[in-house]
Amino acid sequence: MDDSRRRADARALTRRQALGCLAAWSGAAVVWTVAGGVPRALGATSTGAPMAPADGTLTFVQISDTHIGFNKAANPDVAGSLRRAIAEIHALPVAPALVVHTGDVSHLSKPEEFGQARDILKEIRVDRVHTIPGEHDTIDEGTTGYLRYFDHDGKGRSWYSFDQGGVHFVGLNNVQNFKLGTLAALGPEQLAWLKSDLAGVSHSTPLVVLAHIPLWTIWEPWGWGTADSGEAMAMLRPFGSVTVLNGHIHQVLQKVEGTVALHTANSLAYPLPTPGQAGIGEPGPVTVPAGELGHRLGTRELHVVRGQQALALIDRPLEG
């Protein structure tokens, strides 16, 4: 988040409500959600069991850029970081219905990396973990190796859609379809599929779109953008509530364009520099001092509330 939204939500509460919530949940993360126009705090029950979400809401979690197989100084134990994130997900006050992983599941597209990632992701206690490929998942043989482990709808394609909790989810692949020196793209075949997929969806249905590389150009010299994102955005604009979730840049940035809100996410592997960061020059892993890594990795919790255009987002570092 989105501290601004959290502050706005907090301001919407009366002082009495806020104090009551603080008394009830002091020392624990407080999750704000909005149902029927009334902000409410959610928290773990006294027994510690996660609460069921309120009617008309869908809670889910985004994780990203796990880079299973990476073992350099910036994070010698990426599997451990993922397991730590899973423990955090299991400790959430409201059990999420699903988890989405926005790409770079593996570091080198090796079968053993995909296999290890799939095994660990299966430990998450949710309906399903939905993944999309990052550029680290399509090395050597395109999406073929990735799809052996993560073919979500059995159609042999790296893009797909599904409906859950009143939300239409779309998973895209925007890490291929490039020419010499250009940004990667969705490509004409996928754009045609997206058009036909969205044709059957009411404009009042909330959309959540997953794409690894940001769907807006953040820093072109480092490939932080999608060449044909404009065509995809034109298809998304008619919808009343669109949330685009990206990975790739290992940090939280956001952009709001009308009813379309775009958010990049933290990684669970290692930090990257800020866009075009002076004195660095390239988007390689950043090794931070001991003890700081947990503050730079994290997960994101999202709440979809019927009738609310914007989703409530909470970005949580693994530590701190």
Place this chain on the structure above:
Amino acid sequence: MEIPLHDRIHLRASLAARARTAMLAGAIAVAAALTQATAAAAADVDVEITKFAFAPKEITVTPGTRVAFVNRDETPHTVSATDKSFASKGLDTGERYEHVFDAEGDYAYLCTIHPFMTGVVHVRKR
């Protein structure tokens, strides 16, 4: 390898110097023969992959030259010709890929993981 002009003038000044010149020429011939003999085993030209760039980005070589690409980054990269005439696997840190450029031409290549990384090999007869 050519001896600079001022050195040649100086060498012509004495018989002893002429003898040295003959020895130097012989040494050059031996070195050239050695280079040819080992060409099949060792790369003739190295291109470093460092800080998300090919260095040097542009090289000119003669036909038959073996070029080695070595990844010095902590991030994997590939070396992939746009005309598909050669392509490496994903290269992890320290891994290398070699290719012999036999035919004259201009070979543009990129990293398929980071397509903003580009380079070119010009192959020209002397």
